[in-house]
Amino acid sequence: MKRALSGVLALATASLAAPSSVVRHGRTLPLDLASRSLNSSSSTAGTKIILDNDWSSAGFIPYLLALNAGWDVLGLIGDTSNSWALQTSLHGLATLEVGNLSSCIPVYKGSDYPLILTPETFQTWEDLHGDLAWQGAFAAENLTYEALGNDPTSGDPERVSRSAFFEGYPNGTLAGNHSAAWMVEQVRKYPGEVLIYSGGALTNVALAVKLDPEFASLTKGLVIMGGYLDVTLLQTSGSTLQADLNSDINLKIDPEGAKAALTADFPKITIVGNAANQVFPTQEYLDEVYEVKNGYTSLFYEHYGTEFPFWDETAMFSVLEPSNVLNSTSFYLDVDIAYNSPYYGNIIGYQEALKPRAQSLQKVDFIYEIDGDKLKAQIKESLQYPKTCADLASF
Numbered sequence: 001m002k003r004a005l006s007g008v009l010a011l012a013t014a015s016l017a018a019p020s021s022v023v024r025h026g027r028t029l030p031l032d033l034a035s036r037s038l039n040s041s042s043s044t045a046g047t048k049i050i051l052d053n054d055w056s057s058a059g060f061i062p063y064l065l066a067l068n069a070g071w072d073v074l075g076l077i078g079d080t081s082n083s084w085a086l087q088t089s090l091h092g093l094a095t096l097e098v099g100n101l102s103s104c105i106p107v108y109k110g111s112d113y114p115l116i117l118t119p120e121t122f123q124t125w126e127d128l129h130g131d132l133a134w135q136g137a138f139a140a141e142n143l144t145y146e147a148l149g150n151d152p153t154s155g156d157p158e159r160v161s162r163s164a165f166f167e168g169y170p171n172g173t174l175a176g177n178h179s180a181a182w183m184v185e186q187v188r189k190y191p192g193e194v195l196i197y198s199g200g201a202l203t204n205v206a207l208a209v210k211l212d213p214e215f216a217s218l219t220k221g222l223v224i225m226g227g228y229l230d231v232t233l234l235q236t237s238g239s240t241l242q243a244d245l246n247s248d249i250n251l252k253i254d255p256e257g258a259k260a261a262l263t264a265d266f267p268k269i270t271i272v273g274n275a276a277n278q279v280f281p282t283q284e285y286l287d288e289v290y291e292v293k294n295g296y297t298s299l300f301y302e303h304y305g306t307e308f309p310f311w312d313e314t315a316m317f318s319v320l321e322p323s324n325v326l327n328s329t330s331f332y333l334d335v336d337i338a339y340n341s342p343y344y345g346n347i348i349g350y351q352e353a354l355k356p357r358a359q360s361l362q363k364v365d366f367i368y369e370i371d372g373d374k375l376k377a378q379i380k381e382s383l384q385y386p387k388t389c390a391d392l393a394s395f
């Protein structure tokens with residue numbers, strides 16, 4: 001997930017990114033359990049899922065969507081993509097605490113670094129091939145910018161920027177630091193049942209794939225936010241914001257991790273790149289969601305903004321029910337891992353007849369279009385009436 005602008009854009013918009021208001025924690029309305037279960041029951045209820053993401057103050061919707069559909073969220077992993085894994089893991093924990101969900105959903109910290117890239121080698125790649133509009137965790141370190149309420153980038157991955165916790169700093173602790181080992185354990189415990197969601201870099205999924213050769217095949221599948229195709233013209237014509245929306249930081253921050261994960265033998269791989277740009281929040285929509293006041297709707301109203309599409313939310317929505325996807329295709333996917341390539345970290349698609357012989361690629365589902373109205377309705381419901389640990393116990 002990419003949230004605010006950084007790098008070249010940050011300098012121009014730094015004052016906009018500073019905290020504009022304090023998050024207010026509202027009360028949660030009592031749940032009408034009978035109508036809730038009616039509204040939320042889906043054919044896929046009970047599916048187990050692990051969500052790996054670069055969590056942020058307003059980044060909780062993917063797991064609320066899963067809970068709203070009656071899914072069993074085994075836990076969250078915080079990865080290094082927009083910021084370092086420790087900061088994103090703590091955001092995951094803090095946002096769970098906002099809804100009292102941390103007592104039933106653990107958070108594991110992912111790897112600090114991608115498999116190969118470092119801030120220095122990423123910045124050298126940019127010197128050769130041009131800056132990305134959004135540089136994620138590898139934007140140059142700027143402690144002044146951090147102190148204004150932004151997540152840390154570059155420098156020491158173990159440092160935390162407390163000023164960026166608009167949701168409140170977490171009171172609890174992370175369940176562990178070895179997310180890949182934990183993922184392997186969970187998948188071995190429930191063979192064939194666990195879907196892996198990745199909304200950030202694929203580093204931890206890649207580590208799990210390499211840790212246990214049967215990991216991928218024992219999951220239920222993998223869904224990712226990222227993997228854009230045929231968007232080069234959109235990156236060159238138009239604003240740097242348009243370039244940002246069509247760039248692919250989740251893959252480009254760890255190309256080798258992306259290749260290791262996306263060429264592993266998952267029973268099903270769903271790529272939500274281009275389609276993730278389909279639906280944007282509008283001010284009217286934020287107002288409508290905020291008609292019901294609670295901790296989540298407050299954070300959404302005050303910190304989600306209207307500039308970026310529902311990237312990570314669309315990826316989650318795409319796999320909740322088959323009917324949520326209106327149009328998709330499938331092809332064999334590879335990831336460019338040539339450091340000297342301008343497309344380092346971008347995906348490549350092949351049809352059956354022309355796919356490479358010397359390597360084994362996976363056939364993936366590539367989403368073109370989702371049911372946007374249904375996505376907005378489900379986001380609204382999951383924010384206004386979030387599930388609680390008591391609801392989970394009854395599944």
Ligand SMILES: *[C@@H]1O[C@H](CO)[C@@H](O)[C@H](O)[C@H]1NC(C)=O
Binds near residue numbers: 039381385
């Ligand atoms: C459930 O759906 C009905 C009909 O769409 C709606 O009137 C009701 O408010 C919903 N209940 C909740 C708790 O969202």
Ligand SMILES: *[C@@H]1O[C@H](CO)[C@@H](O)[C@H](O)[C@H]1NC(C)=O
Binds near residue numbers: 171
């Ligand atoms: C942690 O506890 C303090 C004091 O009760 C509270 O103000 C804060 O919101 C809590 N943090 C989170 C993330 O819930």
Ligand SMILES: *[C@@H]1O[C@H](CO)[C@@H](O)[C@H](O)[C@H]1NC(C)=O
Binds near residue numbers: 027098099100295388
């Ligand atoms: C969380 O628990 C606190 C204290 O028990 C309660 O005041 C608050 O309403 C709860 N929040 C949610 C979202 O359930």
Ligand SMILES: *[C@@H]1O[C@H](CO)[C@@H](O)[C@H](O)[C@H]1NC(C)=O
Binds near residue numbers: 142144145
């Ligand atoms: C660091 O961030 C501050 C606040 O946004 C900005 O004024 C300053 O120009 C930045 N420094 C660099 C070297 O980019």
Ligand SMILES: *[C@@H]1O[C@H](CO)[C@@H](O)[C@H](O)[C@H]1NC(C)=O
Binds near residue numbers: 158174177
């Ligand atoms: C995780 O690592 C941090 C240091 O980065 C340490 O403070 C913490 O105790 C570790 N947590 C667990 C559960 O091992």
Ligand SMILES: *[C@@H]1O[C@H](CO)[C@@H](O)[C@H](O)[C@H]1NC(C)=O
Binds near residue numbers: 327328368
């Ligand atoms: C699916 O999307 C592709 C690419 O945009 C388009 O060419 C095709 O016409 C669409 N199919 C349907 C049924 O909408």
